[in-house]
Amino acid sequence: MPPSVDHVRSVTEAYLARHPDERESLTLLFTALAAADDPTNRKTFPAHVTCSAIVINGARHVLHIVHKASGKLLAPGGHNELDDRHLRDAALRELHEEAGIPPSAVVPLSGFEDVPLDIDVHTIDANPSKDEPSHHHVDFRWVFRLGAEHAVTLQEEEVDGYEWRPFTSAASTTIHSKLALLP
Template sequence: MAITPEHIRETFTEYADAHPDEKAALSLVLESLDKDADLTSRKTEPVHVTAGAVLVDDSGEVLFIHHKGLNKYLTPGGHLEPEDPNLLGAALRELSEETGIRSSIAPLLPVPVHIDVHEIPASKSKGEPAHQHADVRYLFRTTGPVEVELQEEEVSGFVWRSPDTLTDERLRTRVLAALR
C-alpha cells in the first residue's frame, strides 16, 4: 500500500501544529499537495518527500553513514518507494537498506522528530536538476546488538557519534530531549 497524499498532509499538518515556528518552511509541501503533486515521486519538482532515520544505540550515540553521492556523513534516509506503507515505514526501510540492520530497533517516538526542507544539488549522472527534499525524520533506538552491513552502491562507511554532533540545531535539541 503506497503512501497517500492524505497521510503526507496529516503528518505535515500535525507537525506544523506542534511546531508553529516551522510552518513557513513546510508551506511549499502543503501548497504542492493542494496542487495534487505526487510528492512520493523523486521526479516531482520543485520538492518531494523523503524519509530519514536517526538511530541511537544503548550508549546514546547516533549512527551516521557516509553518503557517496554527497560525500558526507549523514543519518540514513532516502526516497519513498511504492511499497512503503507510511512515512515511518519508509524511514525504517531506508535505515535497513543502507545499513543492513534488520532487527533490534524500535521507534522512540510515533511522530517525526524533525522535518527538514533542504536543497539538493543537481546530479548530471541521475539527470536531476537541483530541487528540494522535505525529509521526514523519525527517531529509533537499538533494542539489542546490531550489526551494520553497508549498502555499498550508496554508502561507503559508518560511524557512531554523540548526538551533540548533529549539525541541525532543531534535530539535535529534539534528539537530546527525547533521550533524557
C-alpha cells in the same frame, strides 16, 4: 502503494502541533501537497518527500552514514518507493538497505510512533545524468531506539562508512537540538 497525500498531510499536521513555529519553513511541502503530482515521487519537482531514520543506541549515540553521492555524514534515508505505505516505513526500509539494521531491531522512541522527530527542507543540486533539476527534499526524520546492539552492514553501492556520534555531535543542528530535549 506509496504514502497518500492524506497520510503525508496528517503526519505533517501532527508534527506542527508540536512545532507550530516551523509551519512557514514547510511552505514547499504544502505547495507539493496541493499539486496534482505525487509528493513522494522522486521525480516530483521542485520538491518531494524523503524519509530518514535517526537511530539511537544504548550509549545515546546517533548512527550516521557516509553517503557516496554527497560524501556527507547523514542519517540513513532516501526516497519513498511504491511499497512504502507509510512515511515511517520508508525510513525503516532505508535503514535496513543502507545500514543492514532490520526494522525488528529498532523501536520508535516513545511519543514518536506516528510523528517524526524533525522535518527538514534542504536543497539538492541538479544532476544532469539523472535528468534532475535542482530541487528540494522535504525529509521526514523518524527517531528509533536500537533494541539491542546490532552490527551495521553497509550497502556498498551507496554508503562509504558510518559513525555513532553523541547527541551533541549530531551532523544536523536541528536533530542535535531536538535530541537534547529528550529525557
